[in-house]
Amino acid sequence: MALIELKHVVGGYGGAPILNGVNIAIEPHDIGVIVGPNGAGKSTTLKAIFGLLKVTGGTIEFGGENVANSLPDRLVPKGLSFVPQEKNVFTSMSVEENLEMGAFTRKDDFRATMAWVYEMFPVLAEKRRQPAGELSGGQRQMVAMGRALMSKPRLLMLDEPSAGLSPRYVIEIFETIVRVNKEGVGILMVEQNARQALAFASKGFVLASGQNRFTGTGPELIADPEVAKSFLGG
Amino acid sequence: MTELIFFINQVVISGAVLGCIYALGAVGITLVFGILRFAHFAHSELMTSGAFFAFLLAGAFAAWGITAPIPMGFVVLPIAMVISAIFALGIDKGFYAPLRKRGAKPVTLLIASIGVTLMVQGLIRLFFGAGSYSFFETETKDVFRVDLSAFGSTRPLVITEPQLLMIVVTALSVIALHLFLTRSRLGKAMRAMADNADLAQVSGINTALVVRVTWIIAGALGCMAGTMLALDVTLKPDLAFNIIIPIFAAAIVGGLGQAYGAIAGGLLIGFAESLAVFNWTMVLRPLNAILPEWLQLPATLAFVPTEYKLTVAFVILVVTLLVRPTGIFKGASS
Amino acid sequence: MIQRSLTLFAGLFALILVIGWVMGLPFTSSRLVEAAAYALIALGLNLQWGYGGLFNFGIMGFLMVGGFAVTFISYPVNPQFWGADGPWLLGRALLAFFAGALLVLAARQSHRAGITGKWKTVLTVIAWFVAYCIYRSQIDPAAAYIESDAGGKWVGGLGAHPVLGWLFGGVLAAAIAYFVGKISLGLRTDYLAIATIGISEIIRALIKNMDWLTRGTLTVSPIPWPVPLPDAYAGGGQPALLLARGGFLLLAIAVLAIAILLISRAYAGPWGRMMRAIRDNHIASASMGKNVTARQLEIFVFGSVLMGIGGAMLVSFVQIFDPSSYQPINHTFLIWVMVIVGGAGNNWGAVFGAVLIWLIWVISEPLAKAVFDVVSYWSSTAGWGAIPDIEARSAQMRVFVLGLVITIALRFAPKGLIPEVVRREG
Incomplete structure (x- = not known):
């Protein structure tokens, strides 16, 4: 059974929805990386999981129960953690x-x-x-x-952990993330350094306009010429 | 020596007493601001109503024939503080929480706090009229006169029993608050929420609980400050309403949101007020013997006339806001 | 929207008729004149808060300034003061003031002489201190002399027409608002609220204690009317009273109408568009190159002018200037309740709120007394005894009612009864 599973999640800040049906599934041993252009709803997805914005459609299953719209003080004890950007x-x-x-x-x-x-x-x-x-x-x-x-936590979510860091620190942070994962913590992160992050991702999700565009393992996505052309800058 | 004792009586003791009251009031304001991000004007009414709770309890205790070696106001203080804390929680639930839930801006809450001020003050006046009351109608206010003739002073050091207790109780409360904020889980969570409310929520901190604790502390300390003020002077419906701006001045001088700053700010404003109206001629009079005829000191030589005493706090407030709105102590949060 | 406003105003008119019928015409006519003055003051706050988004908790200070201005301009000349040494001493104090100001300015420019950093700050503080001492050394004896019998007790007035006094109230309020705004408009809202309340308290302390200028707690009366007093009408009695008050009311309404007309025209034009842009989006309009601070200062000054004039009108009408009668509740918070309940950002809302809240404020006391009387009657017949001190208690009810009204308004009609009309910007 998946650690966390998002099925057709729709949500936003009250106006027009930003997420229009996001599907994500992470196993306990996974490192999941969400990539995509600006405004694709990457960070929004993490916030939706963490109850920081309104989910109006779909389900978010964590540990077998629907936790959509639960607030952090209920999610954290269940084993979910979030590092804002x-x-x-x-x-x-x-x-x-x-x-x-x-x-x-x-x-x-x-x-x-x-x-x-x-x-x-x-x-x-x-x-x-x-x-x-x-x-x-x-x-x-x-x-x-x-x-x-x-x-x-059983699942650690990170919003662009490498943003604003020097290249040396980026590598150090990524190495730490892999180490944390080896200790049995599932990872779901959003990254701008898409190529670098997908290289060690066991699951990759390419989002655009609040929807999944491509899903696969990290190396698969890097190898996909269409993904590379449209989302990884050639 | 006589002059020094006079200075201590006039400035140090009265400044410390005033400073303690300001500090306790300002801590509540600064905590509420830190957690809820709005200037809570109705804090004055928490202080006044707290003093009236204590007054009613003291009357009841006296009627039941309970006597104590210290003023009754201090005996009933813990119970009055509990009642005030519940009162503060009730006000939040009734008036501020619904607005917060709607996502109202801090300024709306500020205006709402004016509404609460008016209502509570109206109710107090409704029940107690506009007159003033004293805690010392049935008991006497003990005055300690420490004879210092051994040190060459012709004046004794004068301090009243409530004043002495006030300083002690304030010191104890400040220590307790310090321990709470630095040692306890909830106290640290309070600092965390004042520092970064969003991250506090993300960390799983129960922010609703922190808000409740904030009101409990604000209500309890407000009650303490109000009761002390009433013990030092008299109890009247506009007891704290008249000094809410000096208290805000204390909180702002110390940097809004910073508990230690508020305490320092309170003492600073208290001493500044006492010092500003102090008649220096009383201390400098010996100089008249050596000064030439044309340079004799006038009968009163105060920095500001007594009727402008409260104005000192306003001036400090305005100057602080203009020169350093973050407070005179270096702001810890960016 | 228009229909709703008309219904509300019709209701207000009906309320006035009922009050006139129950409380009598002399009472009602007085309250209406005051309501007109408060409407002008509320318009001023509406400019500042509703249009400009500027928080002003110092309304009381501007009302006092207006009251002092009209007293000074319209009260008869005091020959005893002018005939004695008072003016000469005051002139010296004024010179001392300017000397002090010069000293402070010089200290602030000391970086030109190569004094910078900490030393400049020290020098500035010393300059302030010395300037203060110089001024005090001149003003204290002058004040003491004027307040003595030989000096004529106080400076008296200038004996000019009260309407000039109203205008001077506006000018004086504008000058103070310029100074206050210049130094404090950059602050964020909460700080601005506290700063303005602090400044208004300083103004109150000054006006209350400068007996030589304002007679302080001794109060000044009777201050002349701009229109004929009741005694001027033949016959006297209630008709003369009503005629005289009617005249005052007409004048007040005329001032109010001019103010509304000017504001509406300005607000409908480019100036108003800019104001709205600034209020709704501080940062964007600043980046568009609009001088936000200068515009905000403008609106703060304009609003304060209306407050100064309104404050002067109130003092003219009651004919007495009593600095100790000014209270933050009656003269700052009351106006806020008027604007919030009426509808911030809408002139008609502010006027409606002002009249409505003023009427609620003045009838709370008799109404509370009536309620207490009834309850007291029932409780005494039921054997529980009568309510003690009904008179004193009902007098305090209006503060509670005011608080209740604003709380209910914030909860259930946060935009006010006649809300702002949101215009689409082209």
Whole structure:
């Protein structure tokens, strides 16, 4: 059974729908990457899953139940986490407090998870007492991912994790994502660096005008001449 | 030495008392602003109604024959704070929550808070009239006079029992608030939501719960501030309405949304007001002996006349807004 | 839409008739004159908030300025002040003021002399302090002298026509609004609200305590009318009273009509189109090269002019200037309720709201008293005893009613009873 499955999802911010029937299915071991032109509804899809905009049609099944229009404080305990693209750290709070906020919904002892996050991002352990606002862009992205991992998600969603990062950090972030996936966390991400991301994606979705245009494994999509021509810049 | 004691009596003690009241009021305003993003004018009415709750409870306790070594106002304070917190929650549920649900802009909530101010004030006046009341109608206000003649002062250090308790209680509350905000899960969630409400929601923080906690703290601290003000002066329906702008000034000087800034701002405004109307001649009088005839000090030498005392806060407020709207302390959030 | 407005105005007219019938004509005629003045003030706020999106919580300050202006212009001359040393002392204080202002300006320009950064700030603060001391050293003895018997107690008026006083009220309000707007319009809404309330409190403190200029809490009366007083009509009694008030009402309505006409014409033209563009889309119009701040300052000043004139009219009508009678509830929040309930962005809405809310405000007290009387009668016949202090309690009811009205309006008619007509821009 799929970890998450979107069937014909329609939704938007109240006006004309932005999503016009999106289909996505991710297994627990998958890294799913959504690519597509600007305004295709990539980020909107993630927000729709996370209850941040109104879903008016279709179903979103997570762990076997329809979670369409559920709010984050119900989704996070179910094992769903989201890293927004911008403003994704609490700038006035320390790194450690940022991580604690990720574990807000957990009632159990989360120290082991925190140790795991520090192990994954050793630089954060060094700066645990520093306000997150003082960190560099790449380090902030790590804080944001760390915060999202603190709830021990089964599916981690990332909105353009590589945006605005230097090439060295882009590779580092992608490597971390693969590592997280190996630890048993499903990944669903939106990426502008389409070629680079599809290269390690087990599932790729090309969206345009709020609909699926192509679906396949990452390498398949890269190899498809039509996808390459229209969406990957030749 | 006499002059120094006079200065302490006139400026340090009265400034500290005023500062404590401003600080407690400003914390509520700044927390509400941080979480809900609107200037809550009706905070004055949380303070006034809190003082009246305490007043009614004190009267009831006295009627039941309960006596205490400290002023009754302080004995009943915890209960009054609970009632005020519930009252604040009720106001939010009745008046602000429906507007928020509709997606109303912060300015609409601001206007709504004026409506709440008028209604609560109208109700208080309806029940209590326009007159003033005192917590010390049946009990006496103890005054401590510390004889300092050993240090060469002809004046004693004067502080009333409520003033002393007020400073102690405020200090304890500030410590408790600090521990809450830095140690507890909910307190940290409050800071997180003030920092970045969208991300707080995405993190799974129960924002509705945080909003409730905010009102509970605002109501409770407002009640504390109002009761203290009533204990220091007298209790009347426009008790806090008259000082809501100095309290806003304290919150803005400290940077809206920042709890510690509000406390510092409150103390700053309190001391500034006391200092501005202080008659320097009383302290500088010994200089008359060495000053030439034509340069004798006038009978009053205050920076501003006493009738302009409250204006000091307004001027500080306006100057802060113009020079540094983010507050005099470096804003932590970008 | 038109039909709805007409129905509402017809209802308002019926309400006026009912009040006239129940409360009597002398009461009603007074309230109507006041309502006309409040309508003008509400128009001013509607300009600022409804059209310009500018938050002004300092209306009370502008009303006080208008009230002071008409008092100063129209009250008879005080020969005792002019005959004594007062004017000379005041002149010296004025010189001291300018000297201080010059000092501050010089300090602000000190970077030209090579003083920059922290030192300039220090120098500016010192300049402010010294300027303040210089001014105080001159104004304090002048004020003390004028307030003494020898100085004539206060400066008195100029003895000119009250309508000139109204105009001066507008001019003075404009000057203050220019200054206030210049320094504070860049602030975001909440801060602007608090800043304007702070400034209006400063104005109140000044007018209340500058006894030499305004007589402060001692109050000034009787202030002359712009139209003949009731005594001027032969026969006297109620007909004369009504005739005189009718004359005042006509004058007030004429001023109101001129204001509405001017605003409507301006708002229908290119100026109004620009205002709407600025209000609805701050950033886009700024990027279109429109000078947003200058336009906002304009509208803030225009709105304040109407408030100043309205404040002057109110003082003229009641013939007494009492600075301690000004309260934020009665003179700032009341106007806000008028505009919100009537309909921000619509002149007719503002006028309708002003008259309606003013009538509700003034009849709340007698109405509450009547209700209390009835309840008290029932409770005493039922053996629970009468309600104590009915008089005092009913007097406080209007504040509650005002709060209730605005709360209900925000909840169920957030755009007001006569909402803004959304125009399509070509």
